[in-house]
Amino acid sequence: MKEKILVKKKILIVDDESLIRWSLVKTLEGWGYVPVEAATSAAALEAFEAERPAAVLLDITLPDGSGFDVLREIKERSPETVVIMITGNVDVGTAVNSFRAAADDFIAKPIDFNYLEGLLRRLLPADPSPAMEHRRSSRRPQPPTGxxxxxxxxxxxxxxxxxxxxxxxxxxxxxxxxxxxxxxxxxxxxxxxxxxxxxxxxxxxxxxxxxxxxxxxxxxxxxxxxxxxxxxxxxxxxxxxxxxxxxxxxxxxxxxxxxxxxxxxxxxxxxxxxxxxxxxxxxxxxxxxxxxxxxxxxxxxxxxxxxxxxxxxxxxxxLPPLRERGEDVLLLAEHFITTLGAQVSKAMRSLTPEARDALMKHPWRGNVRELRNVIESALALENSDQITLEKSLMLDSTPAEAPPKETAADAEQTYTVEDGGALLPEGVKFDDLAKPEKREAILEALKRFGGVNDQAAVLLGLDTRHRLRRRIEKLDMGGEVKNLYPRKGRQKLQKRR
The missing domain is CATH 3.40.50.300 (P-loop containing nucleotide triphosphate hydrolases)
Structure with missing residues (x-):
């Protein structure tokens, strides 16, 4: 006598042949499951929405459509639901199409009930064990971890x-x-x-x-x-x-x-x-x-x-572009070397000095996504334990466009940027602040927006970075800005002088 399942689970049977449905219903009941029947695509989706079964036995050929369409709809609604395709014609194409459409497995007609029982026991354990919960959660689309x-x-x-x-x-x-x-x-x-x-x-x-x-x-x-x-x-x-x-x-x-x-x-x-x-x-x-x-x-x-x-x-x-994040480029590259290298079983240790220099000079128009792709390509091409500029670092050599020179018209252009928390009290203008408060406000704005830019200026009520740089000069804050942003800040302030 077969051991019965202790926790009853619903299983939806979708097949237009009444005899097959009847035999599956009787067999599943004997194993301790609760069967639900449907003979068409429409009835299947309606029953799925109403019953939310743990598994679906789904015929590929249905009178009002393809079982693959039903499969895709079920997986979109509930990725963790187990779906087993039923087919009367087993071949390589059927198997490939089933798995491409995200089916968990497939079984041929006439149905081998011993095989089906083992399949269900493997895909639907009787108890909601930690392994089962992990399996189900791994199927759900997850946002980045944090x-x-x-x-x-x-x-x-x-x-x-x-x-x-x-x-x-x-x-x-x-x-x-x-x-x-x-x-x-x-x-x-x-x-x-x-x-x-x-x-x-x-x-x-x-x-x-x-x-x-x-x-x-x-x-x-x-x-x-x-x-x-x-x-x-x-x-x-x-x-x-x-x-x-x-x-x-x-x-x-x-x-x-x-x-x-x-x-x-x-x-x-x-x-x-x-x-x-x-x-x-x-x-x-x-x-x-x-x-x-x-x-x-x-x-x-x-x-x-x-x-x-x-x-x-x-x-x-x-979000700031990668070219404005300084040596984060190298830290991100090393992060991708570690994570992507593990996926392809390559234990890369480092970048050569020439490769590091090339990464720092690259304009990164595609930002972090481009950097990830470059490292992934390098891991595939490199055979040594280091990523080298000559052999594997495939960088677009097209030089970055020079930033446009600021004109009088630029200085008069205004922007509006809302921030999560205002810097200045309501109704208070930047020029009304005492000198120490002005310095503190400027430093906070630069930190929030990553440097001397229009967003930081707007947060201070100064409209443009041109006016912000003037206030920095008047307050003799050039040294502090250089320490915060040694490259970008120094270039801009020297240019202004």
């Missing part, structure tokens, strides 16, 4: 860590992360989530640039069964899946105008309706938006709604 992922020792890196902590403590406040491509905006978003009180809840990411305009509402807010052609079952959208946690709206600057209007309403009301639905659904979601565009410019040119910008940028932060 502050340990932010590598470096520069003041710019310190400002990033400080902002992550401020944002994590801010609870529900919307965050807008701006910066060039590859600067780590998604990494920072994940760190904010994983160090916040929402860490135990979902982290859901949506690429706004990849949204199909015709399906945008469904992707963000879900849809009801029959809402449109192909809506064979009710589906939860990104906002609903992120309830209690964090929703990352990646590349928010690419969101089309109609999507901006809808998003603004949801952010204001914190409720929405699924496409084809009438019931308002309330959610508790913290929104973090990222973009490599200058949204202020997008607003000025009419491509991005100003009201949505203000709604998203309650806590804004601009």
């Amino acid at each position: 502050l340990d992922e932010i590598v470096g020792k520069s003041l710019a890196k310190d400002s990033i860590i400080k902002f992550i902590r401020q944002a994590a403590a801010a609870g529900n406040t919307s965050v807008l992360l701006q910066g060039e491509s590859g600067t780590g905006k998604e990494l920072v978003a994940g760190a904010i989530h994983s160090t916040s009180s929402r860490a135990a809840h979902p982290f859901v990411a949506v690429n706004c640039g990849a949204l199909n305009p015709n399906l945008m509402g469904s992707e963000l807010f879900g849809h009801e069964k029959g809402a449109f052609t192909g809506a064979v079952a009710r589906r939860s959208g990104a906002f609903e899946r992120a309830d209690g946690g964090t929703l990352l709206l990646d590349e928010i600057g690419d969101l089309p105008p109609e999507g901006q209007v809808t998003l603004l309403r949801v952010l204001q009301e914190r409720r929405f309706e699924r496409v084809g639905g009438e019931k308002a659904i309330a959610v508790d979601v913290r929104v973090i938006a990222t973009t490599n565009r200058d949204l202020k410019t997008e607003v000025a040119q009419g491509r991005f709604r100003e009201d949505l910008y203000f709604r998203l940028s309650v806590m804004p932060f601009v």
Whole structure:
């Protein structure tokens, strides 16, 4: 007599052949499982949504569609659910397609019940052991682990860590992360989530640039069964899946105008309706938006709604490009050598002096992402225990463009930057401060934004870095700025003199 499963689990059987369903139902009941039946794709997704089974036995060929489509939909809704494909034609192609579509395994007809029992016992242990819990959690999309992922020792890196902590403590406040491509905006978003009180809840990411305009509402807010052609079952959208946690709206600057209007309403009301639905659904979601565009410019040119910008940028932060992070370049390179080297079983020890020098001089237009790719390529090409410039360091030799010279027009250009915490009391101007307070305010602004730049100037109410440099000279702070930023600060101040 077979040993019965002590903890009863639901298993959804999806097959259009009633005899196969009947035999599976009787067998699964005998093993202690609770079987649920469906004969079509539509019925399968409806039953899955209602019953949330621990496993699905899914026929590849169904009367109203492909079992692979059902598989993909199930895995999107619940990555930890075990799905075993059933096929009447076992070949290499079937196996490859099953695993490519993220199936856990497959079994052939006629079904070998002894094999199926072993398969279920392996994939669905009777007790929720630590190993099972680890297996399930490893399937869920996870954000970056936290502050340990932010590598470096520069003041710019310190400002990033400080902002992550401020944002994590801010609870529900919307965050807008701006910066060039590859600067780590998604990494920072994940760190904010994983160090916040929402860490135990979902982290859901949506690429706004990849949204199909015709399906945008469904992707963000879900849809009801029959809402449109192909809506064979009710589906939860990104906002609903992120309830209690964090929703990352990646590349928010690419969101089309109609999507901006809808998003603004949801952010204001914190409720929405699924496409084809009438019931308002309330959610508790913290929104973090990222973009490599200058949204202020997008607003000025009419491509991005100003009201949505203000709604998203309650806590804004601009991530510094890698070329402004000094020797963080080398620390990041060493980090990637260690982590990527372990993945390819290569124990690289170091970079040659020539390679280190080349990394420091490179413009890094692709920022941290480009550096990671360069190191990954070098590990694949290098056969010695060091990464060398000549053999393996594949750097684009195109020189970086020289920064444009500041003109009188630049000096008059104004910017607006909101910061997580204001430096000056409300109604107080920088020039009204006493000399010691001016010095302290300047140093704090430089630390927050990584040097003498327009953002630091705006924080002080000085509008441009041109005016900020004048105040630094008047206060005789050149030496302090040089110590904070030995290269960039010295070059700019000498140029000004």
